Amino acid sequence: MSDLSTFARLDAVAQAELCAKGEVSPAELFDACMARIEALNPLLRAVVTVVDERPPAPKNGPFRGVPFLVKDAMPWPGLRWSVGSRLFAKNIAAQSPPYGAALEASGLVCAGKTALSEFGLLASTETLLEGITHNPWDLSRSATGSSGGSAVAVAAGLVPIAHANDGGGSIRVPASACGLFGFKPSRGRTLGATLASSDFADMTSDHCISRSVRDSALFLSITEDRAANAPVGYVQSPIARRLRIATFTRTIMGGEPTPAVRRAYEDAVALLTDLGHTVEPIAAPATNPDALADAFFIVIAEAISRIVDFVDKTRGVPVQHDELETFTWELVDTFVARGPDALKVARATLAAAARAHVETTRAYDAVLTPTIATEVWPLGYLSPILGREELIRRTSRGIGYTPLHNVAGCPGMSVPLHFPAGGVPIGMHFAAAPGADALLLGLAYELERARPWRDQWAPYSIPALF
Template sequence: MARLGSLARLDGVAQAELVARGELSAAELLEACAERIEALNPLLNAIPAVDLERARAVRPPAGPFSGVPFLVKDVTPYPGLRWSVGSRLFATHVAPQGTPYSTRLDEAGLVTVGKSATSELGLLGSTETLLDGVTHNPWDLSVSASGSSGGAAAAVAAGLVPLAHASDGGGSVRVPASVCGLFGLKPSRGRCVPASLGTSDFGALTSEHCVSRSVRDSALLLSLTEAQDAGLPPVGYVREPIARRLRIGTWTRTTMGEEPEPAVRRAYDEAVALCVSLGHDVEPVVPPALDGPALGDAFFLVAGAMVAGVVGMIGQLRGRPVERHELEPFSWALAEEFQRRGPDAIAGARAQFATSAERYLAAVARYDVVLTPTLATVPWRLGHLSPVLPREELLRRTAHAVGYTPIHNIAGCPAMSVPLHWTDEGLPIGIHFAAAPGGDALLLGLAYQLEAARPWHHRWAPYSYPRLFDA
């Protein structure tokens, strides 16, 4: 197993190539993954549900990722595995069936070994739930892996799996990628086949994809999960760096009108200089005139409507109402606020989204790409976004940190966080790039270029399998 230990350093494409060449079997990849999970998951708490016996019974097809171990975020159903959405309300629920998205994962040859931890209902930017406890960041165990895809990001950053499913309704792919030193792409709205079984205003903001250590893993998975009827220019498998000069607009002010912390500003300045050195035309621009407080209010209003809908549905199905203690305080407070304001308020939230998207797209229409920080702050300590804190305090803290990413969900744009900087204390800081709707291939081409110019593959977290076990 010593030789298999080095598999933790390989991305998914490289692992699948070993299987395709007959140098390793899919079973050996799985057993090596099982060893890594057994060694490190008790420390990180990134994977609350593992089913290795089921995974051992899988005979993966000869797909591009054949035999590669994989995790599905626990907000998304995967047949036969727990589907708790991070909530005590669904603690014992098992998904009876999959979705078009899970079917594509299987057809790609990925072997789903379990479910990654998420904040309750995917609502908070920290993965520390009353159901599963705290997920730790492999770069610093006292720091949050953020959310809502925190379990996926922690698992990939620790080398437990080479890539993992993640979903993004306001930054939930890009923010965990940033704080865990990974690549995270949020595709254009409608780019991928459906991964959920229902619809809501909040769900309409969400894009499915992954967090990964390499750009090519992300690019390959996107080509395998891409919808053919999305009404967008097809992406296919982007394999190479972009070959043309881009016009890149940049700013640092968040939608709340705040500037980033000094360490984040330094990371941003380095990224601007890097893009200039690569031959791109980079110019600072005035950020779009968005009403940040109103936009945040609309975002969490539709989140509250989603929670209230879940509460009502479960109450009807089981014949008794959902009680306060079955949800986390933050989730319950969002539902209460929606009910206080009434369903007519949703029309105002939709109007706010439409106006904000129109203003954003008009402001950036002259540029191929927009560059900002991913977050306004360095990674935060565990407890900073705990679901037991008062609703208003959590909204304030979230708005302060996550001031760049939600507008791209609202406008339907593809966007990505690229791991280009680490603080003096060794914490990752991602840099954010976004394009117009449909510009996924352009972003991936830029990501390849950045990856080649400022490689990050050699950087492993202190609490990762390669670092702890010298793999």
């Protein structure tokens, strides 16, 4: 192996073990990471900010010395915090939230920030501020989003693990598109990662995108809010008992997966059956598709409206038209036009959908669906310069499984079980009842053992190219 790929093939736990044994120093891991970013990021555009100099070597922690990247949705002291928007292009963060402090205490070393869609609104990482982030499996395809930069950075071997967050699928969808493991914790499971509050923030979970299940499990153990929940701790082994798993393919918008996705889904059902689990087809939760999509985007629009109002009041100059993308402005304008009852109606719609999901799946240990209903879309398909109605329509076609788990507060995960020859990966999605994070991680370990995916490298990755 060349110098560039020596550490790229190792997950975060393996890199930390080398540090703990004294076989490599944190400085060596960091310098190798920066060399990988310099070599491949100009092509993929996953990383939008890098640190100016090598940070001090951490003295301890389970991830001691491991370089990682932070999604530009979360502040990190001294680094630009743009949230993918021209409005905050020059914003420098002064402090970390409790979540960031826990990451630093674990020994992780921040190398920079990753790209996202503006405010994490769209499922494609294309912004007027940063440009286009490319999928390393097919440069003409989207990395999806909103955590596309984090997924690409891990899939390309730039870092072994990257922070991400998920308000409707933003961890799980990019993980699926890039052939990675993407876990969304239960609501309230982890420490606070935002400095603001809103309904959308309450639906958003912070975690990571990783190549291995153990990296994700360890990451969860260091970010748990132990004052609020019975801790999961570091889950380290496959689940022992056999599960009763519900499954359906109809999306919350009433659609069905494309033939390629259905074939991958049927393969996953066969795998679970071979492993001894009981897989039972059920009817999807009953929802009003149009009302649910509208409610979800109203909640998002309310959060963005708060940001616009805050900037208007604090800087004395209203937010200008060219400081936000077309889609963002249309969301804000629609929310304002709906009047003061819009959020109340949206909350009621989402609460009804959450109840429907819980009631439909109550008798089961887990729920299986595809992660995305279609193959990964081409670049430009979810461009932020398109109109609101068209973007919501296109988004709803592909992102029809994951948002309901944010609404209901459930843990969910995309597992990379299908790698089509010459194509883009297709992930399968599993969800469980709120609080059942350990059950999902145990299932993930079992699936990882049955279908090892760590050595599935994208054509435009460090191990494949160097």
